[in-house]
Amino acid sequence: MTGLRQLQRQRVREAISAAAIRLFLERGFDEVPVTEVAAAAQVSKPTLFKYFPTKEDLVLHRIADHQGEHARVVRQREPGQAPLAALRRHFAAGLARHDPVTGLNDHPEVMAFHRMVFATPSLAARVSHYMAQDERALAEALAESCDELTAGLLAAQVLAVQRVLARRNWEALADGVPLADLEPEALRAADRAFSLLPA
Known part of the structure; x- marks a missing residue:
């Protein structure tokens, strides 16, 4: 179960990140609210912040990795x-x-x-x-x-x-x-x- 749970968390994280970067590249980082990213990724805003503590982290986790x-x-x-x-x-x-x-x-x-x-x-x-x-x-x-x-x-x-x-x-x-x-x-x-x- 631990492996499946970890895999599911990784999929959610990737879905949030992909939605964020797509929206940011389309319209600009400052033009897209976090609530819109959460909606696009089909997660709640609290769930989004559980994976990415700040809006900047939605973009820069690729560098942080x-x-x-x-x-x-x-x-x-x-x-x-x-x-x-x-x-x-x-x-x-x-x-x-x-x-x-x-x-x-x-x-x-x-x-x-x-x-x-x-x-x-x-x-x-x-x-x-x-x-x-x-x-x-x-x-x-x-x-x-x-x-x-x-x-x-x-x-x-x-x-x-x-x-x-x-x-x-x-x-x-x-x-x-x-x-x-x-x-x-x-x-x-x-x-x-x-x-x-x-x-």
Whole structure:
């Protein structure tokens, strides 16, 4: 029963999220009330808030699902592999599979999703909050193999690099650069950016 209950909860969560994002992309985040999202997902407003505590969470759970990922990459790296090398390889792998968090994904819904997040102050602020949490988690993981100051500085630099690269990729796609043309440049830019970080 526990497995079935969990599966049902996941289906409800996905239905709410899908309804929210569809409405937000059609009309704009600020133009759609939560009550309308609940009605579209066929749940009550209290049920919606049980799954998503804030309106912003309806959108940004896709980003929140990646929280702690950088720290996990560092802690689960191969024996003898430097933390920065593991993070660099992880980002390159994300580019190769066109993970939306790298900005290198030209699916119309992904493009519209990024545009909405960048253009909505409350969503952009929440993304900054998530990034600050990720930075702290990464710094803690890095501090297991270096001093605290170095760990904090490197964590901030890695996340800044990835943020700049992702935004650069999305903007190029938004300007009409074909993904096939952009991908080699995105890989070169990532190599250059990570090579500027301290080993």
